[in-house]
Each structure stands twice: as structure tokens, then as C-alpha cells.
Amino acid sequence: MDMLKKVHEANLKILLEVDRICRKHNIKYLMDSGTLIGAVRHKGFIPWDDDVDIAFVRGDYERFLEVAKDELAEGIELVRPVDIGGGKAFFDFTPKLVYTKSRKHFEDEESNYYDNIPNKVCVDLFVIDKISENAFWRKLHILKMYVIYGMAMGHRYKLDYAKYKGLQKLQVMTLATLGKLFSLKTIYRIEKKAATHYNRKNSSLCYYSNYEPGYGHVIIPLEGVVKTVDYDFEGYKLMGPDNYDGVLKLIYGDYMTPPPEDKRIPKHGECDEAKGFYVEV
Numbered sequence: 004m005d006m007l008k009k010v011h012e013a014n015l016k017i018l019l020e021v022d023r024i025c026r027k028h029n030i031k032y033l034m035d036s037g038t039l040i041g042a043v044r045h046k047g048f049i050p051w052d053d054d055v056d057i058a059f060v061r062g063d064y065e066r067f068l069e070v071a072k073d074e075l076a077e078g079i080e081l082v083r084p085v086d087i088g089g090g091k092a093f094f095d096f097t098p099k100l101v102y103t104k105s106r107k108h109f110e111d112e113e114s115n116y117y118d119n120i121p122n123k124v125c126v127d128l129f130v131i132d133k134i135s136e137n138a139f140w141r142k143l144h145i146l147k148m149y150v151i152y153g154m155a156m157g158h159r160y161k162l163d164y165a166k167y168k169g170l171q172k173l174q175v176m177t178l179a180t181l182g183k184l185f186s187l188k189t190i191y192r193i194e195k196k197a198a199t200h201y202n203r204k205n206s207s208l209c210y211y212s213n214y215e216p217g218y219g220h221v222i223i224p225l226e227g228v229v230k231t232v233d234y235d236f237e238g239y240k241l242m243g244p245d246n247y248d249g250v251l252k253l254i255y256g257d258y259m260t261p262p263p264e265d266k267r268i269p270k271h272g273e274c275d276e277a278k279g280f281y282v283e284v
Contacts, residue, residue: 006274009282010124011048013102014055015237016284017079017126021057021067021100022241024074030066031231033058034243035129039234040258043247047237053269058129058211060228061202067128068098078103082120085191092117093158093187096194096213099125102282107271109279116160124282131228132212133201141208144200145220151194152216153178158187221254 018034025032034042035058041049059067071081080101087094094117105124108114114122135141156162157179167175182190198212209225227250233240234247244250251258261267274280 006276006280006282007051007053007269009284010053010105010269010274011237012284013105013124013282014048014126015239016076017100017102018055018057018236018241019239020076020079021126022239024071025063025067025242027074028066028070030063030070031060032063032067032242033131033228033231034234034236034241036254039243039247040251040255042234042236042241042243043251044259044261046235051267051269053274054271055126056129057126058131058228060131060209061199064128064130071100075100082118082125085188087117087120091158091187092160093155093190094121095215096152096155096191097215098128100128101125104283106279106281108275113160129211130198130213131209132198133204133206133225134208134210134222135201135204136206136208141222144197145210147197148194148212148220149216150178151190151197154182154185155187155190155194157182158190223250223253227253 018038021032024030033039034056036056037049037052038055038057041047041052068081068083075081080103081098082101083098084094084096099120101120102124106119107122107124110119110122134144153175156175159179162175162179164172164176185193194213207225208222209228210220210222212220214220224246227246228244230245231242232245234243
């Protein structure tokens with residue numbers, strides 16, 4: 004079987020588990036990003052995509068984390084950022100649903116530092132929190148989230164500073180060095196407090212608070228994510244935002260036009276068996 008097809012099958016198993024658990028406990032989830040584009044444009048996976056993204060508003064996110072560990076089917080594991088490396092290894096702020104019978108490449112010292120979790124087929128769980136309607140306070144808040152992320156990076160296996168240039172390099176080095184002065188547990192606590200700062204305030208805007216800085220913190224209207232509807236996805240009915248067009252246009256622009264053929268390639272794994280890639284389905 005084609006390796007990408009196996010990845011799709013593994014991701015579909017995870018999606019169906021999320022859907023089953025959420026419907027049982029009356030929790031709303033949202034197919035997000037490329038997964039939502041796939042639902043709208045292809046009625047399933049984007050043929051060349053190799054990952055799945057799911058988002059929850061904060062309340063539903065917290066409820067899902069509470070019940071999922073005890074209800075997930077065998078072979079699917081919920082891993083929170085604080086679980087990795089005994090709470091001392093930072094990969095990102097995104098919990099993952101891990102398909103345990105998979106591997107992206109042969110294990111090495113770096114992958115073992117992260118308990119080999121990012122080296123497996125995973126579905127990322129993103130959380131949506133409110134953010135200020137005031138442009139100044141909104142920018143300041145995003146800057147704060149970037150600073151916290153930079154501090155957490157001090158707990159990475161290693162940092163390749165060659166990826167950064169000029170002032171950005173200095174910023175990353177400074178924040179990572181500062182972050183080493185704090186336990187990762189403390190940084191996780193600071194991150195959650197900052198991410199949820201505006202949730203009790205009256206705001207019509209929200210953002211994906213646990214995105215990594217490289218992807219930016221996408222700001223969308225709250226009304227675009229509070230109501231869900233079912234979409235056809237690989238022959239099943241899965242949840243997505245009612246206002247999919249508004250959300251996708253805001254993030255991607257013309258999302259209905261596929262990229263050029265030379266850009267239609269998997270982003271998160273080479274699907275190369277010679278390098279150790281395998282998925283058991």
C-alpha cells in the first residue's frame with residue numbers, strides 16, 4: 004500500500020476517535036487548516052497532505068483532555084506537552100494524538116529526547132482563546148506569546164541558531180537563555196495564564212493561542228468558530244466551523260484553487276521507507 008495512503012488511514016482512525024468521544028460527551032471540535040480545506044474541496048483528505056489539524060475553543064479543549072486519556076482506542080495516545088521528557092523537554096505547546104504504530108524516520112538521540120513523539124504520525128490539537136479587539140493590546144499580547152515561546156525553546160534538545168539572522172538571532176538566543184533559568188513547568192503555567200487572559204472579557208475576536216511563532220497567531224472572528232456543522236469527510240460526517248468560507252478566506256485567500264503540481268507534496272514526513280518510515284494500519 005502507498006505510504007501516504009497509510010498515513011491517511013491512520014489519521015482517519017484518529018479523527019473518528021475524536022468524533023466518537025466528542026459526540027458522546029457533547030464536546031465541539033473543529034476540523035482546521037488543511038483538513039478543513041480537504042473537507043470542503045475534496046470531501047476528504049487533500050490527496051498530497053500528510054497531517055490533520057483539529058481545533059477546540061478553550062472550554063471544549065479542556066473537557067476533551069479530561070476524558071480522552073481514558074477513552075481513546077488502543078494504538079492512539081494523547082500526549083500533552085508537559086508529558087514529553089518527563090516535563091523537561093520542550094517541543095511545542097500543542098498536545099498531540101499519537102498513532103503509536105508509526106515512525107517517520109529511524110530513531111536517533113534527538114527524537115529520543117522527545118520520547119520519539121514528534122517522530123510518529125500525530126494529529127495536533129489547537130486551542131482557540133479570545134483576544135483583545137484593540138489593535139495595540141492585541142499586538143502586545145501576541146508579542147508576549149512569542150516571548151514565552153522563545154523562553155520555552157531554551158528547553159529544546161538543541162537550537163540551530165544558523166536558521167536566524169541579525170536581530171532575530173539575538174532575540175532567540177536571549178529568550179532561550181532566559182528560559183533556562185525557569186523550569187519548564189513554570190513556563191507552561193505562564194503560557195496558559197497568558198493564553199487565557201482575555202477569555203473572561205467581552206471580545207468578538209479569537210486566536211489560535213498554541214500555534215508556534217513560525218505560523219503566526221491567526222486572528223479570526225469568534226462567531227466563525229462557536230457553531231459547528233457536519234461535513235462529508237472520507238464517507239463520514241465530521242465537525243467543522245459553520246462559517247468555513249469566512250475562516251478559510253481569512254487564512255488562505257483563494258483556498259479552492261489547488262497549488263501548482265510541484266507544490267503538491269507532503270509537508271511533515273518524507274514517506275521514505277529507506278529512512279525508516281512506516282505506518283501499520
